[in-house]
Amino acid sequence: MSATIKWFWFASPQTFFPLAGVIARACWVGAALLALAGLYVGFFVAPTDAQQGEAYRIIFIHVAAAWMSMFLYVVMAFWAAIGLAFNTRLSSMMASAMAPTGAMFTFVALWTGALWGRPTWGAYWVWDARLTSELILLFLYLGFMALQAAIDDPRRADRAGALLAIVGVVNVPIIYYSVQWWNTLHQGASVSLTRAPSMASTMLAGMLLMALAFWLYSIAASLTRVRCIIQERE
Amino acid sequence: MNWGSWSGFWAMGGYGFYVWGAYGVTFAALALEIFLLARRSRETKT
Numbered sequence: 001m002s003a004t005i006k007w008f009w010f011a012s013p014q015t016f017f018p019l020a021g022v023i024a025r026a027c028w029v030g031a032a033l034l035a036l037a038g039l040y041v042g043f044f045v046a047p048t049d050a051q052q053g054e055a056y057r058i059i060f061i062h063v064a065a066a067w068m069s070m071f072l073y074v075v076m077a078f079w080a081a082i083g084l085a086f087n088t089r090l091s092s093m094m095a096s097a098m099a100p101t102g103a104m105f106t107f108v109a110l111w112t113g114a115l116w117g118r119p120t121w122g123a124y125w126v127w128d129a130r131l132t133s134e135l136i137l138l139f140l141y142l143g144f145m146a147l148q149a150a151i152d153d154p155r156r157a158d159r160a161g162a163l164l165a166i167v168g169v170v171n172v173p174i175i176y177y178s179v180q181w182w183n184t185l186h187q188g189a190s191v192s193l194t195r196a197p198s199m200a201s202t203m204l205a206g207m208l209l210m211a212l213a214f215w216l217y218s219i220a221a222s223l224t225r226v227r228c229i230i231q232e233r234e
Numbered sequence: 235m236n237w238g239s240w241s242g243f244w245a246m247g248g249y250g251f252y253v254w255g256a257y258g259v260t261f262a263a264l265a266l267e268i269f270l271l272a273r274r275s276r277e278t279k280t
Binding site for chain 1: 236237243246247248249252253255256257259260263264267268271274275278279
Protein backbone atom coordinates (compact mmCIF):
# COMPACT_ATOMS: atom_id res chain seq x y z
CA MET A 1 0.00 0.00 0.00
CA SER A 2 1.53 3.30 -1.04
CA ALA A 3 1.73 6.36 1.19
CA THR A 4 -0.87 8.24 -0.83
CA ILE A 5 -3.52 5.56 -0.40
CA LYS A 6 -2.81 5.35 3.33
CA TRP A 7 -3.28 9.10 3.60
CA PHE A 8 -6.78 8.92 2.15
CA TRP A 9 -7.48 5.83 4.23
CA PHE A 10 -7.09 7.92 7.39
CA ALA A 11 -9.16 10.75 5.89
CA SER A 12 -12.22 8.61 6.69
CA PRO A 13 -13.56 9.40 10.17
CA GLN A 14 -14.11 5.70 10.98
CA THR A 15 -10.53 4.66 10.29
CA PHE A 16 -9.11 7.80 11.89
CA PHE A 17 -11.04 7.21 15.13
CA PRO A 18 -8.80 4.51 16.71
CA LEU A 19 -5.60 6.19 15.46
CA ALA A 20 -6.69 9.48 17.06
CA GLY A 21 -7.22 7.65 20.34
CA VAL A 22 -3.70 6.22 20.35
CA ILE A 23 -2.07 9.56 19.45
CA ALA A 24 -4.19 11.43 22.02
CA ARG A 25 -3.20 9.09 24.85
CA ALA A 26 0.51 9.45 24.05
CA CYS A 27 0.15 13.25 23.85
CA TRP A 28 -1.70 13.50 27.20
CA VAL A 29 1.21 11.70 28.89
CA GLY A 30 3.84 13.71 27.01
CA ALA A 31 2.13 17.01 27.81
CA ALA A 32 1.98 16.22 31.54
CA LEU A 33 5.67 15.21 31.68
CA LEU A 34 6.84 18.25 29.69
CA ALA A 35 4.72 20.60 31.79
CA LEU A 36 6.30 19.22 34.96
CA ALA A 37 9.77 19.63 33.46
CA GLY A 38 8.91 23.15 32.27
CA LEU A 39 7.58 24.19 35.68
CA TYR A 40 10.68 22.78 37.36
CA VAL A 41 13.02 24.68 35.04
CA GLY A 42 10.84 27.80 35.20
CA PHE A 43 10.69 28.03 38.98
CA PHE A 44 13.82 26.28 40.24
CA VAL A 45 16.48 26.55 37.55
CA ALA A 46 15.86 29.85 35.74
CA PRO A 47 17.33 32.78 37.70
CA THR A 48 15.52 35.88 38.94
CA ASP A 49 15.23 38.58 36.26
CA ALA A 50 17.44 41.61 36.88
CA GLN A 51 14.72 44.13 35.96
CA GLN A 52 11.40 42.47 36.68
CA GLY A 53 12.31 40.31 39.67
CA GLU A 54 10.08 37.23 39.99
CA ALA A 55 7.14 38.74 38.06
CA TYR A 56 8.79 37.69 34.80
CA ARG A 57 8.08 34.01 35.60
CA ILE A 58 4.64 34.52 34.05
CA ILE A 59 6.50 34.43 30.71
CA PHE A 60 6.68 30.61 30.74
CA ILE A 61 2.93 30.22 30.33
CA HIS A 62 2.15 33.59 28.73
CA VAL A 63 4.33 33.21 25.64
CA ALA A 64 3.55 29.50 25.24
CA ALA A 65 -0.21 30.18 25.40
CA ALA A 66 0.04 33.16 23.02
CA TRP A 67 1.97 31.07 20.48
CA MET A 68 -0.61 28.30 20.69
CA SER A 69 -3.52 30.74 20.35
CA MET A 70 -2.20 31.99 17.00
CA PHE A 71 -0.90 28.66 15.74
CA LEU A 72 -4.12 26.80 16.52
CA TYR A 73 -6.14 29.45 14.68
CA VAL A 74 -4.05 29.03 11.51
CA VAL A 75 -4.33 25.22 11.66
CA MET A 76 -8.08 25.48 12.39
CA ALA A 77 -8.58 27.80 9.39
CA PHE A 78 -6.47 25.43 7.26
CA TRP A 79 -8.66 22.40 8.08
CA ALA A 80 -11.81 24.49 7.69
CA ALA A 81 -10.61 25.61 4.23
CA ILE A 82 -9.76 22.03 3.20
CA GLY A 83 -13.19 20.92 4.38
CA LEU A 84 -14.82 23.72 2.41
CA ALA A 85 -12.82 23.12 -0.77
CA PHE A 86 -12.83 19.31 -0.91
CA ASN A 87 -15.95 18.58 1.14
CA THR A 88 -14.01 16.21 3.40
CA ARG A 89 -15.95 15.55 6.60
CA LEU A 90 -12.97 14.87 8.85
CA SER A 91 -11.25 18.17 7.97
CA SER A 92 -14.27 20.18 9.07
CA MET A 93 -14.58 18.08 12.22
CA MET A 94 -10.91 18.81 13.03
CA ALA A 95 -11.56 22.55 12.68
CA SER A 96 -14.53 22.35 15.05
CA ALA A 97 -12.51 20.24 17.48
CA MET A 98 -9.67 22.77 17.70
CA ALA A 99 -11.74 25.91 18.31
CA PRO A 100 -12.46 25.47 22.07
CA THR A 101 -8.80 24.67 22.83
CA GLY A 102 -7.67 27.69 20.80
CA ALA A 103 -10.17 29.92 22.59
CA MET A 104 -8.94 28.61 25.94
CA PHE A 105 -5.31 29.41 25.10
CA THR A 106 -6.28 32.87 23.83
CA PHE A 107 -8.05 33.54 27.12
CA VAL A 108 -5.00 32.27 29.04
CA ALA A 109 -2.68 34.52 27.01
CA LEU A 110 -4.88 37.56 27.77
CA TRP A 111 -5.32 36.66 31.44
CA THR A 112 -1.64 36.00 32.16
CA GLY A 113 -0.78 39.12 30.15
CA ALA A 114 -3.10 41.22 32.33
CA LEU A 115 -1.51 39.88 35.52
CA TRP A 116 1.93 40.54 34.07
CA GLY A 117 1.02 44.02 32.82
CA ARG A 118 -0.15 45.26 36.21
CA PRO A 119 3.23 44.97 38.00
CA THR A 120 5.35 45.91 34.96
CA TRP A 121 3.26 48.53 33.10
CA GLY A 122 0.99 49.60 35.94
CA ALA A 123 -2.21 48.55 34.17
CA TYR A 124 -4.09 45.28 33.73
CA TRP A 125 -5.29 46.35 30.31
CA VAL A 126 -4.38 48.97 27.72
CA TRP A 127 -5.81 49.34 24.20
CA ASP A 128 -2.47 48.46 22.70
CA ALA A 129 -2.33 47.01 19.15
CA ARG A 130 -1.00 43.63 20.36
CA LEU A 131 -3.55 43.29 23.17
CA THR A 132 -6.48 44.48 21.07
CA SER A 133 -5.71 42.16 18.13
CA GLU A 134 -5.35 39.22 20.55
CA LEU A 135 -8.76 40.12 22.03
CA ILE A 136 -10.20 40.10 18.50
CA LEU A 137 -8.71 36.61 18.09
CA LEU A 138 -10.69 35.48 21.15
CA PHE A 139 -13.88 36.91 19.60
CA LEU A 140 -13.09 35.12 16.31
CA TYR A 141 -12.82 31.78 18.14
CA LEU A 142 -16.02 32.44 20.10
CA GLY A 143 -17.78 33.66 16.95
CA PHE A 144 -16.74 30.50 15.08
CA MET A 145 -18.07 28.30 17.89
CA ALA A 146 -21.30 30.30 18.28
CA LEU A 147 -21.96 30.29 14.54
CA GLN A 148 -21.48 26.52 14.31
CA ALA A 149 -23.64 25.96 17.37
CA ALA A 150 -26.43 28.10 15.91
CA ILE A 151 -26.81 26.01 12.71
CA ASP A 152 -28.54 22.64 13.11
CA ASP A 153 -27.28 20.93 9.95
CA PRO A 154 -23.63 20.02 10.70
CA ARG A 155 -22.52 20.25 7.05
CA ARG A 156 -23.98 23.75 6.67
CA ALA A 157 -22.47 24.72 10.04
CA ASP A 158 -19.08 23.52 8.75
CA ARG A 159 -19.31 25.69 5.64
CA ALA A 160 -20.46 28.82 7.48
CA GLY A 161 -17.80 28.37 10.15
CA ALA A 162 -15.12 27.81 7.51
CA LEU A 163 -15.89 31.14 5.85
CA LEU A 164 -15.59 32.96 9.17
CA ALA A 165 -12.36 31.11 10.05
CA ILE A 166 -10.77 31.88 6.67
CA VAL A 167 -11.68 35.58 6.77
CA GLY A 168 -10.43 35.82 10.36
CA VAL A 169 -7.00 34.37 9.55
CA VAL A 170 -5.94 37.86 8.39
CA ASN A 171 -5.87 38.81 12.07
CA VAL A 172 -3.02 36.39 12.89
CA PRO A 173 -0.23 38.26 11.04
CA ILE A 174 -1.66 41.48 12.48
CA ILE A 175 -1.16 40.08 15.99
CA TYR A 176 2.30 38.79 15.18
CA TYR A 177 3.61 41.97 13.53
CA SER A 178 1.63 44.44 15.66
CA VAL A 179 4.67 45.12 17.85
CA GLN A 180 6.63 46.18 14.76
CA TRP A 181 3.94 48.02 12.82
CA TRP A 182 2.69 50.14 15.69
CA ASN A 183 4.31 51.82 18.62
CA THR A 184 3.09 49.36 21.23
CA LEU A 185 3.52 49.14 24.97
CA HIS A 186 3.90 45.40 24.47
CA GLN A 187 7.52 44.44 23.94
CA GLY A 188 8.85 42.96 20.71
CA ALA A 189 9.56 39.29 20.16
CA SER A 190 12.14 37.82 22.55
CA VAL A 191 12.54 34.76 20.37
CA SER A 192 12.62 34.74 16.58
CA LEU A 193 13.94 32.48 13.88
CA THR A 194 16.31 35.05 12.44
CA ARG A 195 18.40 36.07 15.45
CA ALA A 196 19.65 34.78 18.79
CA PRO A 197 17.09 34.89 21.64
CA SER A 198 17.43 37.92 23.92
CA MET A 199 17.17 35.95 27.16
CA ALA A 200 19.12 33.60 29.41
CA SER A 201 19.32 30.04 28.07
CA THR A 202 17.62 28.50 31.13
CA MET A 203 14.72 30.96 30.76
CA LEU A 204 14.46 30.02 27.11
CA ALA A 205 14.57 26.32 28.00
CA GLY A 206 11.68 26.73 30.46
CA MET A 207 9.65 28.62 27.87
CA LEU A 208 10.26 26.05 25.12
CA LEU A 209 9.39 23.17 27.47
CA MET A 210 6.06 24.84 28.36
CA ALA A 211 5.40 25.61 24.68
CA LEU A 212 6.02 21.96 23.79
CA ALA A 213 3.77 20.84 26.67
CA PHE A 214 0.95 23.13 25.45
CA TRP A 215 1.52 21.86 21.94
CA LEU A 216 1.06 18.22 22.95
CA TYR A 217 -1.87 19.25 25.16
CA SER A 218 -3.53 20.91 22.13
CA ILE A 219 -3.04 17.81 19.98
CA ALA A 220 -4.40 15.57 22.75
CA ALA A 221 -7.41 17.80 23.47
CA SER A 222 -8.27 18.30 19.77
CA LEU A 223 -8.02 14.59 18.96
CA THR A 224 -10.07 13.64 22.02
CA ARG A 225 -12.71 16.16 20.98
CA VAL A 226 -12.70 15.07 17.33
CA ARG A 227 -13.39 11.52 18.54
CA CYS A 228 -16.46 12.84 20.38
CA ILE A 229 -17.58 14.72 17.26
CA ILE A 230 -17.12 11.63 15.08
CA GLN A 231 -19.23 9.56 17.47
CA GLU A 232 -21.89 12.24 17.77
CA ARG A 233 -22.22 12.74 14.03
CA GLU A 234 -21.72 9.28 12.52
CA MET B 235 18.26 27.19 43.80
CA ASN B 236 16.22 30.38 43.89
CA TRP B 237 14.21 30.02 47.08
CA GLY B 238 15.48 29.88 50.65
CA SER B 239 12.17 28.64 52.04
CA TRP B 240 8.61 27.68 51.12
CA SER B 241 7.32 31.06 52.28
CA GLY B 242 9.88 32.69 50.00
CA PHE B 243 8.66 30.51 47.14
CA TRP B 244 5.01 31.48 47.67
CA ALA B 245 5.87 35.16 48.11
CA MET B 246 7.58 35.26 44.66
CA GLY B 247 9.58 38.30 45.67
CA GLY B 248 6.40 40.27 46.36
CA TYR B 249 4.75 39.28 43.06
CA GLY B 250 2.98 36.22 44.46
CA PHE B 251 -0.52 37.53 43.63
CA TYR B 252 0.36 38.08 39.96
CA VAL B 253 2.47 34.97 39.40
CA TRP B 254 0.14 32.55 41.23
CA GLY B 255 -2.93 34.31 39.83
CA ALA B 256 -1.59 33.68 36.33
CA TYR B 257 -0.52 30.07 36.94
CA GLY B 258 -3.62 29.22 39.01
CA VAL B 259 -6.13 30.37 36.40
CA THR B 260 -4.11 28.80 33.56
CA PHE B 261 -4.10 25.36 35.16
CA ALA B 262 -7.73 25.77 36.24
CA ALA B 263 -8.63 26.47 32.59
CA LEU B 264 -6.68 23.40 31.43
CA ALA B 265 -8.32 21.26 34.15
CA LEU B 266 -11.79 22.55 33.20
CA GLU B 267 -11.25 21.67 29.54
CA ILE B 268 -10.01 18.18 30.48
CA PHE B 269 -13.05 17.70 32.76
CA LEU B 270 -15.51 18.83 30.06
CA LEU B 271 -13.78 16.61 27.47
CA ALA B 272 -13.88 13.58 29.78
CA ARG B 273 -17.59 14.16 30.45
CA ARG B 274 -18.35 14.56 26.74
CA SER B 275 -16.41 11.37 25.93
CA ARG B 276 -18.36 9.43 28.57
CA GLU B 277 -21.70 10.77 27.31
CA THR B 278 -21.01 9.97 23.66
CA LYS B 279 -19.89 6.40 24.41
CA THR B 280 -23.21 5.38 25.97
